[in-house]
Amino acid sequence: MKKILLFGAVGAILLSSCVSSKKYSELEAKQKETEDLLNSATVKLNSCLEEKASTTAQMNALKEQNDVLRANNQELINNMGNLTTLTTKGAENLEKSLESLREKDLTIRKLQDAVTRRDSVNLALVQSLKGVLGNLDDEDINVSVEKGVVYVNISDKLLFASGSTRVTNRAKEVLGKVATVVKNKPDFEFMVEGHTDSDKVKSGASFKDNWDLSVLRATAVVRILQDDFGVAPARMTAAGRGEYVPVASNDSSDGKAKNRRTRIVVLPKIDQFYSMIEEGMKDPKIN
Template identity: 60%
Template structure:
């Protein structure tokens, strides 16, 4: 009977891990699509700026031609209808380009402004100047990295009281942002984990640590489960090489990724791109 129970537990853990991996892959794929859209938008923005400069030069040329006509004819009423029409068209074209550039800049900066506001809010709320806690931004996403020594004992996935204090502050920020998602990633070093009947390996440990934190956020601090993603990365995404005790300590961490829902950014950028056509 114990063997059957153990086999069922292993299958359940593997299924959870596969689901998390699939979700992570989907998020990474969508994030790549957004980055591609942002790159395309930037290219179009640069093109618009170049065209604007060309139109401005054209307008100056037309103005000079009309000025020459005025000087030659000695009367402003001799301004050619054609020249006036060209200036008017050039001005309208510049106004149109300015509007497109403004809209595109809004689309490209809106994501950065939202992220900056989130970082400021997090740093103010967490209020901890601790070398074992880092808050930074990479590609428009906020990362909170917490060293494992603040969260768990070695080989354990039981969350410490000190960690609950930190997670409570993070939860407050997430609760204030119902349109944001929060992915909890567990990371280990590459020292082989000796199976204890409950955990099989480092990957298994990283998943259990992630789900332990997710449960704290939901049960203790009321974070909506719809906003949370539990993920275990094991030893496979190290920050540095696992070639010293210090480096292995660095790699043992939990990373909390706070980000506006990818679908919302995708729709926003896609809409702005269509408006530029």
């Protein structure tokens, strides 16, 4: 009987020991779960704290920007207030200045349009002259445009015999071609200029000096254009420049040959040039 009671007591103790170990394991598992939750919460808390710090910094920066914008806005308001204090006379002067600028701009555009038209006409004239004179030696005759003026340079070797004012037959052929072009351009006037080298006129010549020689050669060319080819004399001017507008040095024979020349200066009539300006005023782009 005693043995039975002893075994029962030992069994009860063992059974009690098994229950306590199971509960311990459960508690240990819960503790582990609680620690994991705590660590996760700590991480989230730290993240929130960092985000808060970043948001606070951004908010402070925006506040500073807002303060700057407020200051700028106040400055603009003050400037506007200053502008509104302009006197009536000051406003009128400003309007007059603006109107003057508009008028100057319009004038500039009118002149630019007129110059463009003039350059177009000159280009057409040069092409016409080069077309009829294209088979001549460039050393004897040259067509060019300088500062809106067309120049036809003809060497005296082609036009005149040495020391003479009589136009050669070959030169008349050339002048006839020039006359054909200029007669078809009634809006142009031209001046015939005689030029010489610096050599003194020989004694016994029919003219006094290089002034006389240059003028007589210019008038000889003008008479040929008028009498032989029907160019209106009212459109022509004869001028002598003597030795005083050289294109080369008179220290060499080649330079002297270049200086002995007759130059025909072709330019639009002054009233025709202003007419181009008036036509430009009618351009819708200008008005």
